[in-house]
Amino acid sequence: RYQAECIDKLYGEVAPTGEETLALVLREPIGVVAAIVPWNFPLMMTAWKIAPALAAGNSVILKPSEKSPLSALRLAQLAQEAGLPKGVFQVLPGFGHTVGKALALSMDVDCLAFTGSTAVGKQLMQYAGQSNLKRVYLECGGKSPNLVFADCKDLDRVASHAATAIFHNQGEVCIAGSRLLVENSIRDDVVERVLKAAESMQPG
Known part of the structure; x- marks a missing residue:
């Protein structure tokens, strides 16, 4: 609900400058965001990943855990029924070492958001570096x-x-x-x- 409310409030800004200068700050979508979510709290994790990305005008490819793909597939069905444009939100089930790796290495993915283990997070950073230096946002497990x-x-x-x-x-x-x-x-x-x-x- 918060992200939905933000959709029409992502304004540009006029930066403070000297009297003879005009500087505009624009907010533009990153492009294609690949979101990789874990099996615990699968729908909540999905919502946390896709809502801000979609609200900011990006397209999202979601890779749910192979252990819990059904809620993500149902969400994609509901998004389609709600009228989300074709291709804006896609769900790509599969294993991390195949589908997740392919997304991280893809030159067509502009941003990667991941929640999971530190070991996999490190691999995804490497894949991003090997491809197009896509932005990577990691939420990795820790020892709290x-x-x-x-x-x-x-x-x-x-x-x-x-x-x-x-x-x-x-x-x-x-x-x-x-x-x-x-x-x-x-x-x-x-x-x-x-x-x-x-x-x-x-x-x-």
Whole structure:
């Protein structure tokens, strides 16, 4: 909804200059954006990638994960029914080592947006360099830490948040809190509370 609202608000600007000069700043589409999304939260990740690209006037080729292509294909069908011009939004299912690589190496792709592992992100950067030096935007997995110090006033709350941070969606989240760094004096207490919080998250 936010990106849709932006569509008619991407204005140009007149840059501040001297009295005898006029400088115009124009916003122009990049061209063809290839978006490669992972299998966790497939529709949400897709929306995050394609909405700003389409709103800015680009065409988008979406490569969904081979493990979760159906929501992307359905979205393409709905976009067609809604009247999106032919070819503006395309879905290209397949494996990363074939379809993803081909998109990254393509001279006809002007921009690459990727969410996934750091190892694959590095490969995509190399492919972009080997082709047309296309712009590459990466959201790669990391090791997000939780820091807990002895002066913490509410360890139960910390434990609850730490458990949720790593176990939400089975830990299949880019920003999962996959490290828990705890001051030695409260380590055992915090670990016990996190285990208890994790057990309470189990269904049934």
